[in-house]
Amino acid sequence: xxxxxxxxxxxxxxxxxxxxxxxxxxxxxxxxxxxxxxxxxxxxxxxxxxxxxxxxxxxxxxxxxxxxxxxxxxxxxx
Amino acid sequence: xxxxxxxxxxxxxxxxxxxxxxxxxxxxxxxxxxxxxxxxxxxxxxxxxxxxxxxxxxxxxxxxxxxxxxxxxxxxxxxxxxxxxxxxxxxxxxxxxxxxxxxxxxxxxxxxxxxxxxxxxxxxxxxxxxxxxxxxxxxxxxxxxxxxxxxxxxxxxxxxxxxxxxxxxxxxxxxxxxxxxxxxxxxxxxxxxxxxxxxxxxxxxxxxxxxxxxxxxxxxxxxxxxxxxxxxxxxxxxxxxxxxxxxxxxxxxxxxxxxxxxx
Numbered sequence: 001x002x003x004x005x006x007x008x009x010x011x012x013x014x015x016x017x018x019x020x021x022x023x024x025x026x027x028x029x030x031x032x033x034x035x036x037x038x039x040x041x042x043x044x045x046x047x048x049x050x051x052x053x054x055x056x057x058x059x060x061x062x063x064x065x066x067x068x069x070x071x072x073x074x075x076x077x078x
Numbered sequence: 079x080x081x082x083x084x085x086x087x088x089x090x091x092x093x094x095x096x097x098x099x100x101x102x103x104x105x106x107x108x109x110x111x112x113x114x115x116x117x118x119x120x121x122x123x124x125x126x127x128x129x130x131x132x133x134x135x136x137x138x139x140x141x142x143x144x145x146x147x148x149x150x151x152x153x154x155x156x157x158x159x160x161x162x163x164x165x166x167x168x169x170x171x172x173x174x175x176x177x178x179x180x181x182x183x184x185x186x187x188x189x190x191x192x193x194x195x196x197x198x199x200x201x202x203x204x205x206x207x208x209x210x211x212x213x214x215x216x217x218x219x220x221x222x223x224x225x226x227x228x229x230x231x232x233x234x235x236x237x238x239x240x241x242x243x244x245x246x247x248x249x250x251x252x253x254x255x256x257x258x259x260x261x262x263x264x265x266x267x268x269x270x271x272x273x274x275x276x277x278x279x280x281x282x283x284x285x286x287x288x289x290x291x292x293x294x295x296x297x298x299x300x301x302x303x304x305x306x307x308x309x310x311x312x313x314x315x316x317x318x319x320x321x322x323x324x325x326x327x328x329x330x331x332x333x334x335x336x337x338x339x340x341x
Contacts, residue, residue, distance in 0.1 A: 021282075051176055051327055058324040062271045065278035072281070076105060 010074050017071040024064020031056045104288035108212055108281065128208045129216065136197040136210070143193075165193065169326065176330040181337055187227070188333075191220065192326040199280065199318035203311070211321075212280035214273055221273035224329050232336035243339040272328055279321050283314045 035053045039046035112119045113126045121127055147162025155163060169189045173181055195211060202209030210216045232240040244261040246254060287310055293303035 048175075051172070054320070054324055054327060055331060058275060058328060061279075062275045065275055065282070066271075068282055069274060069278055 010078055014071040014074040017067045017074060020067025020070070021064045024061060024067070027060035027064070028057050031060050102288070102292065104285045104292065107208070107284060107288060110213070129210045129213060132201055132208045133198060133210045133216070136194055136201055139197045139201065140193045165189075172327060173330050173333075176327060177334045177337065181330070181333055184231075184333055188326055188329055191224070191329060192322055195220070195276065195325055196319065196322040199322055200315075202280065202284070203314060203318060209280050209284055212277055212284060214277045217273040217277040218269070220276075220325075221269040224272065224332060225269040228332045228336045231333070232339060235337060236339055240336070240339050243335060268332065272325070276321050276325050279317055283310075283317050286310055287314065 031053070035046075035049070035056075039049075109117075110121060110127050110129055111117050112121060113128060113131055119125075143158065143165075144162055147159045150156065150159060152159060166189070169192050170182075170185060173185055173188050177184070198209070198211045198216075201207055202211065232243070236242075244258045244265070246257045246261065249257055287307060290303050290306045290310055294300045294307065296303070
């Protein structure tokens with residue numbers, strides 16, 4: 001398989017950018033885990049905070065999605 | 079054309095015409111094609127494409143659910159009416175809790191957004207269908223509409239004091255200009271992240287489904303791949319709902335900023 005240096009860089013960059021999605025997963029896990037820890041201490045207050053939980057997850061996840069988007073752009077648009 | 083070598087299970091990017099790994103490319107499912115005519119025909123703004131078809135189907139499903147659900151108006155609801163009432167109550171409670179009672183006049187808009195995204199996401203899970211919400215052109219327009227609504231409502235309701243949103247009075251005076259710049263940037267990034275979150279999640283999920291479906295061609299791991307597709311499909315049903323929920327609740331949060339910019 002022949003390839004030029006630009007293609008190597010493209011694939012390497014896409015792989016590196018995809019790492020960002022995995023790191024964002026740490027953030028999402030952190031949000032959900034802390035919510036669960038708090039919810040188990042005070043279960044009666046947990047029900048009202050699910051909206052906050054999803055907003056927090058959404059903000060944490062958006063940045064991971066950005067890096068996924070960069071990977072997609074490198075693979076298919078560059 | 080050589081036969082696609084379907085035994086290696088290696089994904090190759092780029093032109094699907096010379097696929098060396100899978101016989102189909104995981105990103106092929108997102109291609110916009112004219113509904114009538116051949117693939118590769120030019121697409122104009124009035125061309126009826128598969129995006130148009132699946133968005134129209136989503137709208138038809140929403141209309142069908144609510145026309146059927148509200149036609150009887152029975153005291154003891156049947157199944158369709160129960161679903162319609164459940165959806166109505168769910169979004170009504172969401173906007174009441176997050177935005178406040180005075181925001182209930184935006185309920186029809188928020189409810190429409192939620193139902194359209196929800197049904198577009200769910201219809202996209204039908205095998206060999208198309209997911210319009212995986213296109214930033216679609217979600218970007220939805221997010222831009224929310225952004226314009228929030229900005230216009232904010233200025234109409236509060237006048238110039240809407241700009242107090244960027245002037246954080248609870249912070250020390252010295253760092254307020256810095257915060258104002260950051261707040262301004264984050265305000266204008268909102269429609270970008272709002273749209274890309276939905277489109278990116280849907281794109282990623284459907285691409286993963288296709289990649290696992292491609293692994294099923296490799297005889298040695300095909301039972302595992304079928305199990306994987308099943309599990310990921312279940313996850314995608316959850317994601318389809320949660321992304322519609324997240325889009326709606328963020329709309330509510332942004333509306334809260336427009337209606338009460340000072341807290």
